[in-house]
Structure formats: C-alpha cells, structure tokens
Amino acid sequence: MRTVLLITVSGENMKRIRKARYIRFQQCTMPYLAGLFPKNWIVRHIDEETEDVDFTKHYDLVGLTFHTPCAVRAYEIADIFRKKGICVIMGGPHVTLAPEDAFRHADSIFIGESERTLPLFLADFEKGTCQKRYTDTETVDLKDAPLLLKEHFHRKDHTAGSMFATRGCPHACEFCAIACMYQKKFRTRPIEQVVRDFSTFKGKVVVFWDDNISADLEYAKKLFRALTPYKKWWTSQASIQAGEDDEFLSLAYKSGCRHLFIGFESIAQLSLDQSNKSFNKVEKYREIIRRIHSHGISVQAGVVFGFDSDCPDIFDKTLSFLIENGIQQATFNILTPYPNTPLYNRLKAEGRILTEDFAKYNSRADVVFQPKHMSPDELLNGFQYVNKSFYQIGNIFKRLNNSRVNLYWTLPLNLIYHYQFHRFHGF
Numbered sequence: 067m068r069t070v071l072l073i074t075v076s077g078e079n080m081k082r083i084r085k086a087r088y089i090r091f092q093q094c095t096m097p098y099l100a101g102l103f104p105k106n107w108i109v110r111h112i113d114e115e116t117e118d119v120d121f122t123k124h125y126d127l128v129g130l131t132f133h134t135p136c137a138v139r140a141y142e143i144a145d146i147f148r149k150k151g152i153c154v155i156m157g158g159p160h161v162t163l164a165p166e167d168a169f170r171h172a173d174s175i176f177i178g179e180s181e182r183t184l185p186l187f188l189a190d191f192e193k194g195t196c197q198k199r200y201t202d203t204e205t206v207d208l209k210d211a212p213l214l215l216k217e218h219f220h221r222k223d224h225t226a227g228s229m230f231a232t233r234g235c236p237h238a239c240e241f242c243a244i245a246c247m248y249q250k251k252f253r254t255r256p257i258e259q260v261v262r263d264f265s266t267f268k269g270k271v272v273v274f275w276d277d278n279i280s281a282d283l284e285y286a287k288k289l290f291r292a293l294t295p296y297k298k299w300w301t302s303q304a305s306i307q308a309g310e311d312d313e314f315l316s317l318a319y320k321s322g323c324r325h326l327f328i329g330f331e332s333i334a335q336l337s338l339d340q341s342n343k344s345f346n347k348v349e350k351y352r353e354i355i356r357r358i359h360s361h362g363i364s365v366q367a368g369v370v371f372g373f374d375s376d377c378p379d380i381f382d383k384t385l386s387f388l389i390e391n392g393i394q395q396a397t398f399n400i401l402t403p404y405p406n407t408p409l410y411n412r413l414k415a416e417g418r419i420l421t422e423d424f425a426k427y428n429s430r431a432d433v434v435f436q437p438k439h440m441s442p443d444e445l446l447n448g449f450q451y452v453n454k455s456f457y458q459i460g461n462i463f464k465r466l467n468n469s470r471v472n473l474y475w476t477l478p479l480n481l482i483y484h485y486q487f488h489r490f491h492g493f
C-alpha cells in the first residue's frame with residue numbers, strides 16, 4: 067500500500083481572514099480528487115483551516131491545492147517535504163494561472179484540470195517515470211468526474227461540506243480567474259450524479275461550490291426538480307440572470323435554495339462596462355433583488371472596490387444602495403489582479419502592479435495595484451469602512467427591515483458577523 071497526503075493549503079493570513087466569517091465554505095477539490103486514487107493508495111486529507119500539517123509523518127506522496135494568496139505557504143510546505151525526500155505535486159488555481167511560480171517548488175505540477183492528468187501521473191509514479199508538468203489544455207467532460215468522498219471533509223461548521231453541479235462560466239469578466247482557468251467553458255454534471263452527492267450529505271445545508279449555477283437556466287431547473295424530494299437547504303453563486311427568471315427562482319426555492327450569492331460587483335455601470343461585465347445592468351438591480359426576495363431567497367451581494375472609474379464616493383453610495391435594498395449579506399473584495407488574468411496583464415502593461423508578493427493577493431487586507439482615482443490607502447480604508455458599516459447594528463436592522471426575508475436566521479447570522487468583525491478587527 068502507498069500513502070498520499072492531500073493538503074488544502076491556507077496559511078496564517080488567509081486563516082485569519084476566513085475565521086472572521088462565521089460560515090466558511092469548505093473546499094471540495096481534495097474530497098473529489100481523493101476518488102481518483104486507486105485502491106492500493108491510502109488517502110489522507112488535511113484542510114489547513116482546521117488541522118495542522120504534521121511534518122514528522124512519512125508519506126509516499128504529498129499533493130497540494132491552493133489559490134494565489136496561499137502560494138507562499140504552499141511553497142513552504144512543499145520545501146519541507148521535499149527536503150525529506152518526499153515527492154510533492156501541486157495543482158489548483160494558482161498553478162494553472164502561474165505555473166512558472168510553482169514549478170520551482172514541486173516535483174510535478176498540474177496545469178489545467180486534473181481529472182485526466184492525475185491518473186496519468188499515478189501510473190508514471192508507479193513506474194518511476196514522473197514528468198515535471200502534466201498539462202491538460204482541454205476542459206474535462208464532467209460525466210467522468212469522480213463522486214465526492216465525504217469522509218475527507220473535516221470541518222465542524224454549519225455545512226456538512228460542499229459539492230458542485232456545474233463548472234466554469236461562459237462570461238469573461240476582466241478580473242476573473244475562473245474565466246482564464248476554464249477558458250470560458252461552462253459544463254454541467256449529469257443530474258443523477260449530482261443527486262447522489264447531494265442526497266448523501268448528512269447535514270441539512272449543502273453549499274454548491276459552482277462558479278455560476280444560473281449559467282444554463284434550463285439545466286438548473288431540471289436539477290432543482292431532482293433535488294426537491296431531499297428537503298435540504300442549499301446555497302450557491304449565481305449571476306444576475308438568476309434574478310430575472312421567476313421559474314428558476316420558484317424551482318430553486320422549492321428545492322431548498324434559501325440564499326444566493328449574486329455577483330453584482332459594482333453599482334457603477336461604467337466599472338462593469340470597463341470590466342467586460344456589461345451584461346450586469348445596474349438599472350435592473352433593484353427589481354432583481356426585489357424578485358429574488360419575493361421568492362423567499364435572501365441575497366448575498368458580491369461587491370468589488372477599486373475599479374478604474376471608482377472615486378472615493380463609491381463606498382458611501384454602495385453602502386446606501388445595499389441598505390435601501392435590504393441586502394442580507396455582502397462579501398466585499400478589493401479588486402485583485404490574479405496572475406495572467408486580463409486585468410493583471412493590463413495593469414502590468416500600465417506599470418500599476420505594486421507588488422508580486424502573492425501573500426498580499428488576498429482581496430481583503432492588501433491593495434496590490436495602483437488605483438486610478440484614489441491612493442491604495444484610500445481604497446483599503448474605504449473597503450474597511452464599508453465592511454464595518456454594513457455590519458453595524460443600526461444598519462443590520464435597517465437592511466433586514468427593508469426586506470424581511472428569512473429573518474429567523476438572517477438576523478442571528480448578521481449579529482454573529484457583527485460580533486466576529488469586532489473580534490477579528492475586520493474581515
């Protein structure tokens with residue numbers, strides 16, 4: 067038998083940022099990839115957010131997945147295991163976006179999706195003929211995706227874990243790493259496989275870790291009909307098209323959807339237009355939010371600050387908009403140019419990238435580029451001001467009173483966020 071340790075890398079900075087959120091979605095990459103290992107492998111998974119890596123243990127192989135802000139921590143882990151003579155492999159978003167960065171710290175790297183390349187690597191590993199790079203330039207057919215191995219989720223939070231029904235997004239927003247990684251290709255899993263993963267979760271709440279569950283409205287409607295008998299609650303990310311289709315919203319609610327993360331990004335149309343996201347129409351936002359609420363689904367707004375047309379008044383304007391429209395939750399991000407995205411390439415060409423220290427590419431605690439109409443400090447302070455104000459007690463009551471959707475859990479959740487914000491000095 068051989069033993070592999072799979073690690074979902076986090077690192078101190080990201081752990082602190084994520085701890086401030088009460089509900090932290092568990093990443094499902096490793097619990098899926100675990101299903102690709104043949105029976106002669108013992109698979110162990112550590113999610114660094116809940117468990118420390120024990121460097122004294124021996125493994126035949128160590129595999130790491132990570133996003134850009136966790137790259138520095140991933141390289142630290144890799145260097146320690148490699149010094150002990152253990153083979154280290156790496157994949158995930160950062161490796162696909164910036165392979166040369168990861169290359170120096172791994173025995174093998176996986177560029178692109180690894181459902182097809184990991185089995186090739188494992189065959190090579192047995193023969194002792196591993197390559198340095200395993201590249202899949204095509205996107206995989208999700209009917210071949212393995213089923214989720216739930217024993218590899220270890221966090222004790224309010225969700226039993228996460229899963230996915232679709233992958234990718236057909237859009238190509240300038241700042242989005244998803245569009246680069248998946249080449250704008252949106253794919254769906256066979257509904258019976260999704261139902262198998264969904265129905266066997268022990269908990270009541272399931273998180274769909276999809277990039278945009280509303281990208282194919284007809285697929286989504288079929289999926290929701292199939293999920294309805296299981297009487298679970300679920301949430302996912304969606305684009306604003308989700309809020310324009312009453313049938314989608316009605317079927318989503320019946321199947322257990324109680325909360326949708328909607329990528330509004332900005333309340334300034336010019337920012338959206340300049341980011342290749344002109345399909346978001348700010349003039350429609352109010353009606354879309356009203357319609358989602360009318361179906362009993364609360365709204366988490368995804369908002370980004372730092373676009374080229376953002377001036378210092380964007381913070382107060384955004385806050386007022388979110389309060390007036392009774393938004394239940396919001397995730398605010400500082401615009402971050404992930405490596406090799408169109409945004410990164412443009413800012414690099416304009417000489418506006420301030421640092422290549424990827425630990426600072428966290429979207430919450432650091433500004434890594436020169437904004438156009440503010441200083442980096444103004445952007446950071448404005449971001450922190452909105453975050454804090456959104457979860458101030460007075461604003462919580464105003465927001466929730468303006469929509470009154472799912473109050474029995476959105477109110478306690480907001481109060482917990484208020485408490486967490488002060489405990490961790492910001493998200």
Ligand code: SF4
Pocket residue numbers: 235236237238239242243244245277278305329343
């Ligand atoms: S709609 Fe969302 S997921 Fe799709 S490319 Fe734009 S930001 Fe990325």
